[in-house]
Amino acid sequence: MQPEANNKPAVVLLSGGLDSSTCLALARERGFRCFALSFAYGQRHVQELAAARRVAQALGVERHLILELDLRPIGGSALTADIPVPKDRPVEDMSHGVPVTYVPARNTLFLSLAVAWAETLEATDIFIGVNALDYSGYPDCRPEFIAAFQEVANQGTRLGAELGGRFTIHTPLIRLSKAEIVAQGLRLGLDYGLTHSCYDPTPAGLACGRCDSCLLRRKGFAEAGSRDPLPYAE
Amino acid sequence: MQPEANNKPAVVLLSGGLDSSTCLALARERGFRCFALSFAYGQRHVQELAAARRVAQALGVERHLILELDLRPIGGSALTADIPVPKDRPVEDMSHGVPVTYVPARNTLFLSLAVAWAETLEATDIFIGVNALDYSGYPDCRPEFIAAFQEVANQGTRLGAELGGRFTIHTPLIRLSKAEIVAQGLRLGLDYGLTHSCYDPTPAGLACGRCDSCLLRRKGFAEAGSRDPLPYAE
Secondary structure, three states: OOOOOOOOEEEEEOOOOHHHHHHHHHHHHOOOEEEEEEEEOOOOOOHHHHHHHHHHHHOOOOEEEEEEEOOOOOOOOOOOOOOOOOEOOOHHHHOOOOOOOOOOOHHHHHHHHHHHHHHHHOOOEEEOOOOOOOOOOOHHHOHHHHHHHHHHHHHOOHHHHOOOOOOEEEOOOOOOOHHHHHHHHHHOOOOHHHOOOOOOOOOOOOEOOOEHHHHHHHHHHHHOOOOOOOOEOO | OOOOOOOOEEEEEOOOOHHHHHHHHHHHHOOOEEEEEEEEOOOOOOHHHHHHHHHHHHOOOOEEEEEEEOOOOOOOOOOOOOOOOOEOOOHHHHOOOOOOOOOOOHHHHHHHHHHHHHHHHOOOEEEOOOOOOOOOOOHHHOHHHHHHHHHHHHHOOHHHHOOOOOOEEEOOOOOOOHHHHHHHHHHOOOOHHHOOOOOOOOOOOOEOOOEHHHHHHHHHHHHHOOOOOOOEOO
Protein backbone atom coordinates (compact mmCIF):
# COMPACT_ATOMS: atom_id res chain seq x y z
CA MET A 1 0.00 0.00 0.00
CA GLN A 2 1.30 3.44 -0.93
CA PRO A 3 -1.10 5.87 0.73
CA GLU A 4 -1.37 9.33 -0.79
CA ALA A 5 -0.78 11.87 1.94
CA ASN A 6 -3.67 14.14 2.81
CA ASN A 7 -2.27 14.41 6.31
CA LYS A 8 -5.66 14.78 7.96
CA PRO A 9 -6.24 12.83 11.14
CA ALA A 10 -9.13 10.36 11.21
CA VAL A 11 -10.53 8.15 13.92
CA VAL A 12 -11.18 4.64 12.59
CA LEU A 13 -13.36 2.21 14.53
CA LEU A 14 -11.52 -1.10 14.46
CA SER A 15 -12.99 -4.30 15.87
CA GLY A 16 -10.36 -6.53 14.29
CA GLY A 17 -12.94 -8.12 12.01
CA LEU A 18 -12.98 -8.33 8.25
CA ASP A 19 -15.08 -5.20 7.65
CA SER A 20 -13.40 -2.77 10.03
CA SER A 21 -9.92 -3.94 8.97
CA THR A 22 -10.81 -3.32 5.33
CA CYS A 23 -12.25 0.05 6.33
CA LEU A 24 -8.94 0.97 7.97
CA ALA A 25 -7.03 -0.08 4.84
CA LEU A 26 -9.31 2.18 2.75
CA ALA A 27 -8.87 5.12 5.15
CA ARG A 28 -5.12 4.69 4.84
CA GLU A 29 -5.33 4.51 1.06
CA ARG A 30 -7.09 7.88 1.14
CA GLY A 31 -4.07 9.25 2.97
CA PHE A 32 -5.53 9.82 6.43
CA ARG A 33 -3.38 9.63 9.52
CA CYS A 34 -5.35 6.91 11.25
CA PHE A 35 -6.17 6.74 14.95
CA ALA A 36 -7.68 3.31 15.55
CA LEU A 37 -10.25 2.88 18.31
CA SER A 38 -11.33 -0.48 19.74
CA PHE A 39 -13.48 -1.50 22.68
CA ALA A 40 -13.27 -4.12 25.37
CA TYR A 41 -17.00 -4.19 26.04
CA GLY A 42 -17.41 -7.61 27.56
CA GLN A 43 -17.83 -9.28 24.16
CA ARG A 44 -17.61 -13.06 24.27
CA HIS A 45 -15.29 -12.99 21.24
CA VAL A 46 -12.65 -10.91 23.01
CA GLN A 47 -10.10 -12.52 20.69
CA GLU A 48 -11.04 -9.82 18.20
CA LEU A 49 -9.02 -7.31 20.24
CA ALA A 50 -5.80 -9.26 19.62
CA ALA A 51 -6.74 -9.18 15.93
CA ALA A 52 -7.33 -5.41 16.16
CA ARG A 53 -3.84 -4.99 17.62
CA ARG A 54 -2.27 -7.05 14.82
CA VAL A 55 -4.13 -5.17 12.10
CA ALA A 56 -3.41 -1.75 13.64
CA GLN A 57 0.28 -2.59 13.75
CA ALA A 58 0.39 -4.09 10.24
CA LEU A 59 -1.34 -1.04 8.75
CA GLY A 60 0.80 1.49 10.62
CA VAL A 61 -1.73 3.55 12.54
CA GLU A 62 -0.64 6.66 14.43
CA ARG A 63 -2.13 5.33 17.63
CA HIS A 64 -4.37 2.48 18.71
CA LEU A 65 -6.59 3.10 21.72
CA ILE A 66 -8.55 0.27 23.36
CA LEU A 67 -11.21 1.64 25.70
CA GLU A 68 -12.77 -0.50 28.39
CA LEU A 69 -16.51 -0.30 28.73
CA ASP A 70 -18.23 -3.33 30.12
CA LEU A 71 -21.69 -3.56 28.53
CA ARG A 72 -22.61 -6.78 30.33
CA PRO A 73 -24.61 -4.97 33.04
CA ILE A 74 -26.85 -3.68 30.22
CA GLY A 75 -27.15 -7.08 28.54
CA GLY A 76 -29.74 -7.71 25.85
CA SER A 77 -27.41 -9.36 23.32
CA ALA A 78 -26.02 -12.80 22.57
CA LEU A 79 -22.60 -11.13 22.37
CA THR A 80 -22.63 -9.79 25.94
CA ALA A 81 -25.22 -11.85 27.83
CA ASP A 82 -25.84 -15.53 28.36
CA ILE A 83 -27.88 -15.99 25.18
CA PRO A 84 -26.75 -18.67 22.66
CA VAL A 85 -25.19 -17.47 19.40
CA PRO A 86 -27.27 -18.84 16.48
CA LYS A 87 -25.56 -21.37 14.22
CA ASP A 88 -26.07 -22.58 10.65
CA ARG A 89 -28.65 -19.93 9.73
CA PRO A 90 -29.28 -19.58 5.98
CA VAL A 91 -27.62 -16.36 4.81
CA GLU A 92 -30.94 -15.22 3.29
CA ASP A 93 -32.46 -15.18 6.79
CA MET A 94 -29.77 -12.86 8.11
CA SER A 95 -31.09 -9.91 6.17
CA HIS A 96 -34.51 -10.06 7.86
CA GLY A 97 -35.13 -8.76 11.35
CA VAL A 98 -32.67 -7.84 14.05
CA PRO A 99 -30.56 -10.83 15.16
CA VAL A 100 -29.93 -11.72 18.82
CA THR A 101 -26.29 -10.78 18.29
CA TYR A 102 -27.43 -7.16 17.96
CA VAL A 103 -25.92 -5.18 20.85
CA PRO A 104 -28.33 -2.39 21.93
CA ALA A 105 -27.24 0.96 20.48
CA ARG A 106 -23.69 -0.31 19.99
CA ASN A 107 -22.76 1.79 16.99
CA THR A 108 -24.28 4.90 18.60
CA LEU A 109 -22.06 4.28 21.57
CA PHE A 110 -18.93 3.48 19.57
CA LEU A 111 -19.45 6.52 17.34
CA SER A 112 -19.94 8.69 20.45
CA LEU A 113 -16.56 7.63 21.73
CA ALA A 114 -15.03 8.09 18.29
CA VAL A 115 -16.40 11.66 18.22
CA ALA A 116 -15.09 12.33 21.74
CA TRP A 117 -11.60 11.20 20.75
CA ALA A 118 -11.82 13.02 17.41
CA GLU A 119 -12.59 16.21 19.26
CA THR A 120 -9.45 16.02 21.37
CA LEU A 121 -7.44 15.20 18.22
CA GLU A 122 -9.13 18.09 16.35
CA ALA A 123 -10.24 15.55 13.76
CA THR A 124 -13.55 15.74 11.92
CA ASP A 125 -13.23 12.50 9.96
CA ILE A 126 -14.46 9.22 11.37
CA PHE A 127 -14.48 5.87 9.60
CA ILE A 128 -16.83 3.02 10.45
CA GLY A 129 -17.06 -0.24 8.53
CA VAL A 130 -20.84 -0.64 8.63
CA ASN A 131 -22.50 -2.53 5.85
CA ALA A 132 -26.19 -2.28 4.97
CA LEU A 133 -26.31 -4.89 2.24
CA ASP A 134 -25.22 -8.34 3.38
CA TYR A 135 -26.62 -7.95 6.85
CA SER A 136 -29.38 -5.41 6.94
CA GLY A 137 -30.74 -6.65 10.26
CA TYR A 138 -28.73 -4.20 12.33
CA PRO A 139 -30.59 -0.87 12.49
CA ASP A 140 -27.41 1.02 13.34
CA CYS A 141 -25.75 0.03 10.07
CA ARG A 142 -28.18 1.93 7.82
CA PRO A 143 -27.44 5.20 5.99
CA GLU A 144 -30.36 6.92 7.81
CA PHE A 145 -28.72 6.19 11.12
CA ILE A 146 -25.32 7.41 9.97
CA ALA A 147 -26.83 10.67 8.68
CA ALA A 148 -28.63 11.21 11.99
CA PHE A 149 -25.46 10.56 13.93
CA GLN A 150 -23.47 13.00 11.83
CA GLU A 151 -25.92 15.70 12.86
CA VAL A 152 -25.46 14.73 16.52
CA ALA A 153 -21.68 15.04 16.12
CA ASN A 154 -22.04 18.51 14.63
CA GLN A 155 -24.54 19.68 17.26
CA GLY A 156 -23.10 18.01 20.32
CA THR A 157 -19.43 18.99 20.21
CA ARG A 158 -17.42 22.11 20.73
CA LEU A 159 -15.65 21.37 17.45
CA GLY A 160 -18.94 21.28 15.53
CA ALA A 161 -21.13 23.75 17.40
CA GLU A 162 -18.59 26.44 18.31
CA LEU A 163 -15.58 26.08 16.04
CA GLY A 164 -17.53 25.40 12.85
CA GLY A 165 -16.06 21.93 12.20
CA ARG A 166 -18.17 19.63 10.03
CA PHE A 167 -17.90 15.99 10.90
CA THR A 168 -17.92 13.36 8.19
CA ILE A 169 -18.79 9.81 9.13
CA HIS A 170 -17.17 7.80 6.34
CA THR A 171 -18.82 4.48 5.55
CA PRO A 172 -16.84 3.16 2.58
CA LEU A 173 -18.33 -0.34 2.85
CA ILE A 174 -21.97 0.57 3.33
CA ARG A 175 -23.10 -0.45 -0.18
CA LEU A 176 -20.63 -3.28 -0.82
CA SER A 177 -21.27 -7.01 -0.74
CA LYS A 178 -18.99 -9.11 1.44
CA ALA A 179 -17.25 -10.34 -1.73
CA GLU A 180 -16.62 -6.75 -2.82
CA ILE A 181 -15.26 -5.91 0.63
CA VAL A 182 -12.84 -8.86 0.44
CA ALA A 183 -11.78 -7.77 -3.04
CA GLN A 184 -11.01 -4.25 -1.76
CA GLY A 185 -8.86 -5.58 1.07
CA LEU A 186 -6.98 -7.98 -1.21
CA ARG A 187 -6.35 -5.16 -3.69
CA LEU A 188 -4.75 -3.20 -0.85
CA GLY A 189 -2.63 -6.12 0.31
CA LEU A 190 -4.49 -6.62 3.59
CA ASP A 191 -3.61 -9.93 5.24
CA TYR A 192 -6.98 -11.31 6.32
CA GLY A 193 -5.13 -13.95 8.34
CA LEU A 194 -4.62 -11.20 10.93
CA THR A 195 -8.36 -10.58 11.36
CA HIS A 196 -11.01 -12.28 13.49
CA SER A 197 -14.72 -12.43 12.65
CA CYS A 198 -16.25 -15.28 14.66
CA TYR A 199 -18.87 -14.46 17.32
CA ASP A 200 -18.35 -17.73 19.16
CA PRO A 201 -14.78 -19.01 18.87
CA THR A 202 -13.69 -22.35 20.37
CA PRO A 203 -11.78 -22.32 23.67
CA ALA A 204 -8.59 -22.66 21.61
CA GLY A 205 -9.57 -19.49 19.70
CA LEU A 206 -10.55 -21.11 16.40
CA ALA A 207 -13.40 -19.58 14.40
CA CYS A 208 -16.51 -21.77 14.76
CA GLY A 209 -17.38 -21.58 11.06
CA ARG A 210 -21.12 -21.69 11.77
CA CYS A 211 -22.22 -18.39 13.35
CA ASP A 212 -23.69 -15.64 11.13
CA SER A 213 -20.37 -13.82 11.05
CA CYS A 214 -18.37 -16.89 9.97
CA LEU A 215 -20.98 -17.89 7.37
CA LEU A 216 -21.04 -14.43 5.80
CA ARG A 217 -17.27 -14.26 5.77
CA ARG A 218 -16.88 -17.66 4.12
CA LYS A 219 -19.51 -16.81 1.53
CA GLY A 220 -17.69 -13.52 0.84
CA PHE A 221 -14.37 -15.24 0.20
CA ALA A 222 -16.05 -17.91 -1.94
CA GLU A 223 -17.80 -15.28 -4.08
CA ALA A 224 -14.61 -13.25 -4.36
CA GLY A 225 -12.94 -16.44 -5.69
CA SER A 226 -10.33 -16.27 -2.94
CA ARG A 227 -9.19 -18.51 -0.12
CA ASP A 228 -9.87 -17.36 3.45
CA PRO A 229 -6.50 -17.69 5.21
CA LEU A 230 -8.21 -18.36 8.59
CA PRO A 231 -8.51 -21.90 9.95
CA TYR A 232 -12.01 -22.95 11.05
CA ALA A 233 -13.12 -25.50 13.65
CA GLU A 234 -15.69 -26.89 11.23
CA MET B 1 -43.78 13.19 47.11
CA GLN B 2 -46.85 11.31 45.93
CA PRO B 3 -46.09 10.32 42.38
CA GLU B 4 -49.03 9.66 40.08
CA ALA B 5 -48.58 6.23 38.56
CA ASN B 6 -48.18 6.07 34.81
CA ASN B 7 -46.19 2.87 35.28
CA LYS B 8 -43.95 3.48 32.29
CA PRO B 9 -40.26 2.75 32.75
CA ALA B 10 -37.82 5.60 32.16
CA VAL B 11 -34.04 5.78 32.22
CA VAL B 12 -32.87 8.84 34.17
CA LEU B 13 -29.29 10.05 33.88
CA LEU B 14 -28.15 10.81 37.41
CA SER B 15 -24.79 12.37 38.20
CA GLY B 16 -25.70 13.11 41.81
CA GLY B 17 -25.59 16.86 41.18
CA LEU B 18 -28.30 19.43 41.72
CA ASP B 19 -29.73 19.35 38.19
CA SER B 20 -29.89 15.60 37.61
CA SER B 21 -31.28 14.97 41.10
CA THR B 22 -34.05 17.51 40.47
CA CYS B 23 -34.65 15.89 37.08
CA LEU B 24 -35.11 12.52 38.79
CA ALA B 25 -37.57 14.04 41.26
CA LEU B 26 -39.56 15.47 38.33
CA ALA B 27 -39.56 12.14 36.47
CA ARG B 28 -40.88 10.49 39.60
CA GLU B 29 -43.55 13.15 40.01
CA ARG B 30 -44.73 12.31 36.50
CA GLY B 31 -45.18 8.74 37.66
CA PHE B 32 -42.40 7.00 35.78
CA ARG B 33 -40.74 3.91 37.17
CA CYS B 34 -37.22 5.30 37.25
CA PHE B 35 -34.06 3.44 36.29
CA ALA B 36 -31.17 5.68 37.31
CA LEU B 37 -27.93 5.54 35.33
CA SER B 38 -24.60 6.95 36.53
CA PHE B 39 -21.06 6.77 35.23
CA ALA B 40 -17.66 6.28 36.76
CA TYR B 41 -15.80 7.94 33.91
CA GLY B 42 -12.59 8.97 35.61
CA GLN B 43 -14.07 12.26 36.80
CA ARG B 44 -11.98 14.07 39.40
CA HIS B 45 -15.11 14.72 41.47
CA VAL B 46 -15.86 11.02 41.90
CA GLN B 47 -17.64 11.95 45.15
CA GLU B 48 -20.66 12.69 42.98
CA LEU B 49 -21.26 8.94 42.64
CA ALA B 50 -21.80 8.58 46.38
CA ALA B 51 -24.29 11.43 46.08
CA ALA B 52 -25.99 9.65 43.16
CA ARG B 53 -26.39 6.56 45.34
CA ARG B 54 -27.89 8.59 48.18
CA VAL B 55 -30.32 10.39 45.89
CA ALA B 56 -31.33 7.21 44.04
CA GLN B 57 -32.09 5.54 47.34
CA ALA B 58 -33.93 8.54 48.80
CA LEU B 59 -36.13 8.87 45.72
CA GLY B 60 -36.89 5.16 45.47
CA VAL B 61 -35.68 4.23 42.00
CA GLU B 62 -36.37 0.77 40.58
CA ARG B 63 -32.71 0.21 39.94
CA HIS B 64 -29.50 2.24 39.97
CA LEU B 65 -26.78 1.19 37.55
CA ILE B 66 -23.30 2.69 37.70
CA LEU B 67 -21.34 1.91 34.54
CA GLU B 68 -17.57 2.15 34.42
CA LEU B 69 -16.08 3.88 31.45
CA ASP B 70 -12.74 5.52 31.95
CA LEU B 71 -12.57 8.58 29.68
CA ARG B 72 -9.12 9.61 30.87
CA PRO B 73 -7.36 8.01 27.88
CA ILE B 74 -9.38 10.42 25.68
CA GLY B 75 -8.66 13.46 27.86
CA GLY B 76 -9.41 16.96 26.62
CA SER B 77 -11.24 18.15 29.75
CA ALA B 78 -10.38 19.66 33.11
CA LEU B 79 -12.68 17.04 34.62
CA THR B 80 -10.73 14.03 33.32
CA ALA B 81 -7.25 15.31 32.48
CA ASP B 82 -4.57 17.23 34.34
CA ILE B 83 -5.99 20.66 33.50
CA PRO B 84 -6.80 23.07 36.37
CA VAL B 85 -10.47 23.70 37.15
CA PRO B 86 -11.16 27.45 36.79
CA LYS B 87 -12.07 29.30 39.98
CA ASP B 88 -13.90 32.55 40.80
CA ARG B 89 -15.15 33.16 37.26
CA PRO B 90 -17.91 35.76 37.00
CA VAL B 91 -21.19 33.94 36.31
CA GLU B 92 -21.76 36.16 33.25
CA ASP B 93 -18.63 34.68 31.66
CA MET B 94 -19.90 31.14 32.05
CA SER B 95 -22.50 31.59 29.37
CA HIS B 96 -19.93 32.45 26.69
CA GLY B 97 -17.78 29.86 24.98
CA VAL B 98 -17.13 26.26 25.91
CA PRO B 99 -15.40 25.94 29.30
CA VAL B 100 -12.40 23.68 29.92
CA THR B 101 -14.63 21.56 32.11
CA TYR B 102 -16.47 20.48 28.94
CA VAL B 103 -15.93 16.74 28.46
CA PRO B 104 -15.81 15.92 24.73
CA ALA B 105 -19.14 14.51 23.55
CA ARG B 106 -20.08 13.55 27.10
CA ASN B 107 -23.83 13.88 26.78
CA THR B 108 -23.79 12.05 23.44
CA LEU B 109 -22.01 9.22 25.16
CA PHE B 110 -24.20 9.22 28.27
CA LEU B 111 -27.37 9.35 26.18
CA SER B 112 -26.06 6.47 24.04
CA LEU B 113 -25.72 4.31 27.12
CA ALA B 114 -29.12 5.46 28.37
CA VAL B 115 -30.64 4.40 25.04
CA ALA B 116 -28.85 1.04 25.18
CA TRP B 117 -30.22 0.34 28.63
CA ALA B 118 -33.65 1.67 27.70
CA GLU B 119 -33.74 -0.76 24.82
CA THR B 120 -33.17 -3.76 27.05
CA LEU B 121 -35.80 -2.40 29.47
CA GLU B 122 -38.20 -1.77 26.56
CA ALA B 123 -38.36 1.84 27.67
CA THR B 124 -38.65 4.77 25.26
CA ASP B 125 -38.47 7.56 27.84
CA ILE B 126 -35.15 9.04 28.87
CA PHE B 127 -34.61 11.96 31.24
CA ILE B 128 -31.56 14.19 31.23
CA GLY B 129 -31.11 17.28 33.39
CA VAL B 130 -29.47 19.50 30.79
CA ASN B 131 -29.92 23.22 31.08
CA ALA B 132 -29.39 25.68 28.27
CA LEU B 133 -29.96 28.89 30.17
CA ASP B 134 -27.60 29.36 33.07
CA TYR B 135 -24.70 27.66 31.39
CA SER B 136 -25.03 27.80 27.66
CA GLY B 137 -21.35 27.05 27.05
CA TYR B 138 -21.88 23.31 26.73
CA PRO B 139 -22.91 22.51 23.15
CA ASP B 140 -24.47 19.22 24.21
CA CYS B 141 -26.99 20.93 26.49
CA ARG B 142 -28.86 22.74 23.70
CA PRO B 143 -32.30 21.80 22.35
CA GLU B 144 -30.86 21.34 18.83
CA PHE B 145 -28.54 18.67 20.16
CA ILE B 146 -31.31 16.90 22.06
CA ALA B 147 -33.53 16.86 18.96
CA ALA B 148 -30.70 15.43 16.86
CA PHE B 149 -30.01 12.76 19.45
CA GLN B 150 -33.67 11.75 19.61
CA GLU B 151 -33.49 11.02 15.90
CA VAL B 152 -30.38 8.89 16.43
CA ALA B 153 -32.20 6.90 19.12
CA ASN B 154 -35.10 6.25 16.78
CA GLN B 155 -32.89 5.32 13.83
CA GLY B 156 -30.18 3.41 15.62
CA THR B 157 -32.11 0.95 17.75
CA ARG B 158 -34.16 -2.15 17.20
CA LEU B 159 -36.86 -0.60 19.38
CA GLY B 160 -37.06 2.51 17.20
CA ALA B 161 -36.23 1.22 13.72
CA GLU B 162 -37.93 -2.17 13.78
CA LEU B 163 -40.52 -2.18 16.53
CA GLY B 164 -41.86 1.32 15.89
CA GLY B 165 -40.96 2.72 19.31
CA ARG B 166 -40.57 6.49 19.48
CA PHE B 167 -38.00 7.69 21.97
CA THR B 168 -38.59 10.85 23.96
CA ILE B 169 -35.60 12.57 25.50
CA HIS B 170 -37.18 14.55 28.34
CA THR B 171 -35.34 17.71 29.36
CA PRO B 172 -37.54 19.23 32.06
CA LEU B 173 -34.85 21.71 33.17
CA ILE B 174 -33.70 22.94 29.79
CA ARG B 175 -35.37 26.36 30.02
CA LEU B 176 -35.18 26.89 33.79
CA SER B 177 -32.82 29.13 35.69
CA LYS B 178 -30.83 27.58 38.53
CA ALA B 179 -33.15 29.31 41.00
CA GLU B 180 -36.19 27.80 39.27
CA ILE B 181 -34.55 24.36 39.36
CA VAL B 182 -33.92 24.70 43.10
CA ALA B 183 -37.52 25.79 43.59
CA GLN B 184 -38.78 22.70 41.75
CA GLY B 185 -36.69 20.38 43.90
CA LEU B 186 -37.76 22.07 47.14
CA ARG B 187 -41.40 21.86 46.07
CA LEU B 188 -40.93 18.09 45.67
CA GLY B 189 -39.19 17.71 49.02
CA LEU B 190 -35.79 16.86 47.56
CA ASP B 191 -33.04 17.05 50.17
CA TYR B 192 -30.25 18.93 48.39
CA GLY B 193 -27.94 17.99 51.26
CA LEU B 194 -27.69 14.58 49.55
CA THR B 195 -26.37 16.03 46.29
CA HIS B 196 -22.88 17.01 45.15
CA SER B 197 -22.10 19.68 42.56
CA CYS B 198 -18.45 20.69 43.01
CA TYR B 199 -15.97 19.98 40.20
CA ASP B 200 -12.95 20.21 42.48
CA PRO B 201 -13.75 19.10 46.03
CA THR B 202 -11.17 19.29 48.81
CA PRO B 203 -9.38 16.09 49.85
CA ALA B 204 -11.88 15.86 52.71
CA GLY B 205 -14.71 15.95 50.17
CA LEU B 206 -15.95 19.48 50.86
CA ALA B 207 -17.29 21.54 47.97
CA CYS B 208 -14.69 24.18 47.00
CA GLY B 209 -17.26 26.96 46.67
CA ARG B 210 -15.33 28.64 43.84
CA CYS B 211 -15.58 26.49 40.69
CA ASP B 212 -18.24 27.29 38.07
CA SER B 213 -20.50 24.56 39.39
CA CYS B 214 -20.32 25.75 43.01
CA LEU B 215 -20.79 29.40 42.00
CA LEU B 216 -23.88 28.65 39.91
CA ARG B 217 -25.34 26.50 42.64
CA ARG B 218 -24.83 29.13 45.33
CA LYS B 219 -26.30 31.80 43.10
CA GLY B 220 -29.29 29.54 42.42
CA PHE B 221 -30.02 29.03 46.10
CA ALA B 222 -29.54 32.73 46.83
CA GLU B 223 -31.97 33.73 44.05
CA ALA B 224 -34.46 31.09 45.19
CA GLY B 225 -34.26 32.67 48.65
CA SER B 226 -33.26 29.37 50.19
CA ARG B 227 -30.30 28.09 52.15
CA ASP B 228 -28.01 25.55 50.48
CA PRO B 229 -27.70 22.73 53.02
CA LEU B 230 -24.19 21.81 51.77
CA PRO B 231 -21.11 22.96 53.67
CA TYR B 232 -18.44 24.72 51.59
CA ALA B 233 -14.68 24.98 52.09
CA GLU B 234 -14.79 28.72 51.32
